[in-house]
Every structure is written in C-alpha cells, then in structure tokens.
Amino acid sequence: MPKQIHLAAHFPGVNNTTVWSDPAAGSHIEFDSFVKLAQTAERAKFDFFFLAEGLRLREQGGQIYDLDVVGRPDTFTVLAALAAVTTHLGLAGTINSTFNEPYEVARQFASLDHLSDGRAAWNVVTSWDAFTGENFRRGGFLAEGDRYTRATQFLETAKELFDSWPADAIAADKANGVFLRDPHAGEFRHTDQHFDIAGRFNVPRSPQGRPVILQAGDSDAGREFAAATADAIFSRHGTLQEGQKFYADVKGRLATYGRERDELLVLPAATFVLGDTDTDAQEKARIVRKQQVSGATAIKFLEQLWNRDLSAYDPDGPLPEVDPDVSDQHIARGRASVRMHRDPIAVANEWRERATAEKLSIRELIIEVTGRQTFIGSATTVADSINELVQQDASDGFILVPHVTPGGLDEFADTVVPLLQERGVFRTEYSGPTLRDHLGLAVPDRPIREVA
Template identity: 70%
Template sequence: MTKQIHLAAHFPGVNNTTVWSDPRSGSQIDFDSFRHLAQTAERGKFDFFFLAEGLRLREMKGRIHDLDVVGRPESLTVLAALSAVTTRLGLAATVNSTFNEPYEVARRLASLDHLSGGRAAWNVVTSWDAFTGENFRRGGYLAETDRYTRAAEFLQTARELWDSWAPDAVTAADGQFIRPGGISTFHHDGRHFTITGQFNVPRPPQGHPVIIQAGDSDEGRDFAASSADVIFSRHSKLEEGRAFYRDVKSRLPRYGRRPGDLKILPAVTYVLGDTQEDAAERAAEIRRAQVSPQTAISFLEGVWGRDLSAYDPDGPLPDLEPDLGPGVSEGRAQFRGDRGAVAAKWRALAEEKNLSIRELVIETAAPQTFVGTAASVAEEINTFVQTDAADGFIFVPHLTPGGLDDLVDQVVPLLQEKGVFRADYTGPTLRDHLGLTKELS
C-alpha cells in the first residue's frame, strides 16, 4: 500500500544550521520571521511547524558563545501568536519536563489547543546538564534514568489534568455554563509529583495535544513507543533510518499500540539546483558558509576540551590529545558524549581523507540530506517513506525566514502529483493531519 508522506517545518535556531552571512537571512526574534516560515509551511500543506527550546545562553570557555543565537523567544508564546495568522498548520512547542510543573504546562498547552482550534503539539524533552539547572530554583540535574521517569510521570499527570474535564463538560456555546459532574477533582500522588485540585481549562479540542519525543537512547525509544504520537529522529540516512524505524515500531505492540499510532520523522535539510551538479556546488557553498573558520575551531575545542584558538582552521588537527576533564563548552549537547572516542574517530577520518580542521568539521558537523533537482529530491523523499525508513520529515532550512520557499514551490507539487502527499488539508486538527485518533478519557 502506498504511504502518505508527512512533512513538518523546524524554525532554525542554535548550532551552525543557519547561514547568517547570507543577505537573505533575517531576524531570529522578529515575529515576521516566524510568520513567514509558518505561512510558507501552511501553503505547502505541512502537518506542523516546530519550535525548539533554549533555557540558557550557551557558553564557550566561560563566555557567551557569540557564534550562537543570542535570544530565543519562549515557544508557546510565539505559537499562540501564530495561531492567529494560520488556520490549519499544527503548532508544536518544545517544553522541558525537568524544570517545569505539570499543571502549568498542561494549562498552557490546553489553552493553545483551544486558541488554534485543535492544532497544538508538545515535544516532551528532558534537561541533561547542571549548567541549565542553575537558572532554576531546584537547580542541579537528574540522572538519565530519573529524567525519563520524571518525564513519563509528568506526561501522565498532564493527561490526568486534561481528562479531568469531560468532553461535554461545558454546556453553553459560549462556555459560560458547566454541566454538573462535568469536572472531576484530580489527585496525583507519585514519585515526582503530588498534586490535588481542579483544572481550570476545558478539555482540549484534540482530547490531548499531539505528543512528540526526540530521545534516541534505549529509554527514549521506549518512552516514545509507550507515550508519543511522533518521534523526532536524527537518522536521516536510508539504512540507518530503516534500522531505527524497525526498532521503534517493533516496541509498539508491548504497549498495545499499532504501527500507525507513532509517526517517525527524521530532521533533514535540502539543497535544490537546476542540475545535480549545480545542486552539489550550492550544497558545498552552504556547508562552507555554515562552518566559518571560527565555528570550526569552536567545534574542535568542544571535542578536545582545550583552547585551540592559536591553531589554523585550514591546517591539520593538533598533535595534542584531548583533555577529557570538564571541557570548555557549556550547554551544547553535541559535546556531552565520549569525547575521547569522537576525537579518535575524527583523527582517523582526517588522516584517511587528508582533511584540515575546517574540512573535518564540515564533513562531520554540517551534513546535508537531500541534494539535487526538485525531481530527484521528491523521488528520494518518497523512497525513504515507501521503504519504511521514515513516515515523513521535519525540514530544517539553512535560511530564516525564506528557507522553505523552494521546497514548497518546487518539490511539494511533485509529491502531490505522485499522489503521496495531500493536495489540501482534510480536517481542522493536527491529529487529523497525522491520521491519529482523538484522545478520549
């Protein structure tokens, strides 16, 4: 059976995705940037528009990382504003479960779902570093296993709050009268949360907002299989995608779920050209723009854990071995793993291909997914989905705010001609777009 492709748009943020030097690059804060990208996605009949979250300005060598985005508006506030200038596009916010409370998050998401007519989604994430925790009263951070148990209980508690209102609790069209018995007192007594009371927002139009999860660890995959509607994957290569797809989908039956209950959407990029050669040239230019000489040294410092500012980014890797102590980067997840293993892998790759520092970082930290003509990219997207490497994709453009224009104008019509992507929305809610059932208590 031919599968229908799901598409979503990510507003680019931190790391080296955005090419700030491009004269077409716009503001990261001005509402018009969010509006343009969201309305372009809606014009392309995308399922949803996705915003990441940043709870602290990241640092490098004890100073604010000046190659990063300085200032990221709070996601749910932006999406509430976008609900007034879009009509069908889903609106997905990343909201942290480590440094928030279930009642407040459930209330804000239910409000967004009402304001948008059933288009809200929540990307449930955890926080892994004490550096971010310093911004919050509780401080510190939880062990990885505790982060997921807290996240699971956080989500369970939010669902209990949404379910405390019966679907027909409000009997008047203007929401003025509450049917007797339409609201239940909630009581949750668990390891992480003990709360009792009455929820003050009616049940969301979708029952529950769509739940997104982005973890790739074994615990993260289980959490997605048990609780999520969408998993935001990093596996954008065909064979890796198929292996991830098989693994996560195979976990669903143990939670009483079917394959269609969870959509797997890798984060991807694209570059179009009039010919394959033209696209490849443009892709190479974009990768060099994404990895400036300063960015290259910054990435190497993050792995090596040392100040390498004296090294030539167009020269060879330093002879120094990495310092595997605390490191020089704060708040950057890509440097939290086994840096010694990464350094060894990078050194082997640099020797094999005779790469300079900058060329190495371009090779490893600026990957591109779909590069080609509109026709070849459309064919490749379809192949991924039809061969079970993904259910669709979340596109992360390299320009703000016009980075999706070419995709929507040139590639989407070809997918529609193939009959694998909708010509128009068939329902008003995000659950309709994703082919998910409405959540009922």
C-alpha cells in the same frame, strides 16, 4: 496504496545549520520571521510548524557560544501568536519536563489547543545538566538516570489534567448562560515519586482532547518512552539503512503497550539543498557547508571534542598533536553534545587519520564530519528520495530544517511539494481542521477515573 508523506517545518533558531551570512537571512527573534516560515509551510500544506526551545544560552570557554547570541523567545508566546495568522497548520513546541510543573504546562497547552482550534503539539524533552538548572529553583537536583522517570510521571499527570473535563461538561442556554453539567469537571488528584497535587483544572477539554505528543530521544530509554506515550518521534537517522533500523525498532516496541504501528509516526530531521540539476545542487551544497562552518566555528567544534582551548590554532592548518582532555570539566556548557563521543581520544585519532589521508585542514575536516545535508539535488531527485525513504519504511515523513531563515522553505514548497502531490503521496488540501486530522491520529479516549 502508497503511504502518505508527513512534512513539518522546523524554525531552526540558533544552530550550525543556519547560514547567517546569506543576504536573504533575516532575524531569528522578530515575529515577521516566524510568520513567514509558518505561512509558507501552511501554503505547502505541511502538517505542522515546529519550534525548539533553549532554556539557557550555551557557553564555551567561559563565553557565550557564538551561535546563541540571538537568544530564544518564549515558545508559548510565539505559538499563540502564530495561531492568529494561520488556520490549519499544526503548532508544535518543545517544553521541558525537568524544569516545569505539570499543571502549568497542561494549562498552557490546553489553552493553545483552544486558541488554535485543535492544532497544538508538545515535544516532551528532558534535561539533567546542572548548568541549565541554575536558571531554575531546582537547578541540578535531578540525576541523569531519573530524567525519564520524571518525564513519564510528568506526562501522565498532564494527561490526567487534560482528561479531567468531560467533552460535554459545559452547557449553555439563553436564560441561564453558561454552566457546568458535571459538578466534578476538572477535579484531579495525583501522587507519585515526583508530584503530589490535587485541585481543579481550569481549562475545559480542548478540540483534540489532548495535544499531539512528540518525543525526540534516541537512547533506549527515549525510544521506550516514545513507544509508550508519544504520537510521533523525531529521529536523526535519515539514511535508508539506519532509518529502517530505527523505524523497525521503535515500531516493534508498540505492541508491548497495546498500540498499533500507525499510532506512532517516525519523523527524522532533514536539511536540503535544491538546484536546477543535481550537479548544480551539489555545488550549492558545497558553498552552503563552507558558509555554515567558518574558521572560527570549526575551532569551536574541534574544542568540543578536544575539551581544550584551541583558539591559537589555525583553522586552515593541521589538527592538534595533543590529545583531547578526557576530564569531567567540560569546556562547553549547556550543550547536549558536550560529550559527543564516549572515547574522544579514539575519535581524535580517526580524525587525524582521515585528515592525513585526504589532506584536510581543521576547517575542511569539520565540514566533512559535521555535514548535515540530507537531501541534495534537483526538485525531482529530492522528491524521489523523500518518497523512497517513506515507502521503504525508513520514516513516515520529515522535519525540514532550511539553512536560511525565514525564506529558506519557499523553493521546496514551490518545486518539491507539487511533485509529491503529482505522485499522490502528499495532500493537495487539508482533510480536517486539527493536527490529529493531518497526522491520521485518533482523538484519545477520556478514561473514566475516580478522584479520591
């Protein structure tokens, strides 16, 4: 029996995969764009729609980074609105555990799960940089090494709040209206290193019990956090060998926490370029990469490694002869990839050698080293590639990131999905109403707890 493939759609927002110059490109902030992508994903029977979140506009060289000028609307606001225009599609959002509080986040996700009839998912992320923290009361207070400790305690606290209501706590009759069967419903008390809270949670147990928990960390601490707490983990390892290595690693950690292998799904992010033939798709992919990396964008990427102002350099010229600045004063602020490489000088020398050997300009080199096209080919080729990676335990499915928003998923939905359905590895109809149904996850048990 072949494994069933899980697919999700990522609204790309602001990043270097987006082709802004394409005539089909639309707004990244108007609601119609979110509706278009979400409804296409639902038409194709995807598991969920995923919305990332940025808590501050990034800067480079003291100026707002050019890919961020559109900004980011609030995650909960968008997902709650999408709940009204979709019926089965899961609604997943990134919410930071460093700059929020458990009660507030638990209340928002429990509300979203009710509004959507059980389709909410929470991508739990951390942040340690003081630059982002300047937007918040506790800006910069948390050491990098403590971020997963807080995240673990944050999630455990939120779960206690989700579980504080018995499923049958509410009753109703015609004479007396709605009343509580359990007078202690919602009561909670939690004390640890980061949180000391007590009270009564004011949202009854939601259709899924708790939202589906997603996690995106790739470090050893991030993988351990996912193995202990998450229902699915995102991954950047989309090739067969690297994917199998990551898959085996995170799945192998589950037994330590009394969990089975199918209780954590591995979902790498993936881009795609489709064509009538493989050759046609390769040519389209080349054009897309040139659109994604303009001359100005190439210089911005080079500056992130060199940690210097390189605006005077010609993107169609050679790489700088000067070495990267390895000081702690970074030219880029608010980017997870500020220090992409542990040894910038070694990487710069590798790039120089490659540029010389292949006669590449700055822009041509950046196109090569930042390439993010996972699947390139005809619909048949892409369907075969996706299926092989899933069946060979390199993943359980993929988070698809189109390069055109909001219509970039249409071709995949119309051509690749039917082929996967014909192979019997992807659903033709939703089997249940909740996101846990789509992902094959059980509703978590509500533990019996005493509130002191």
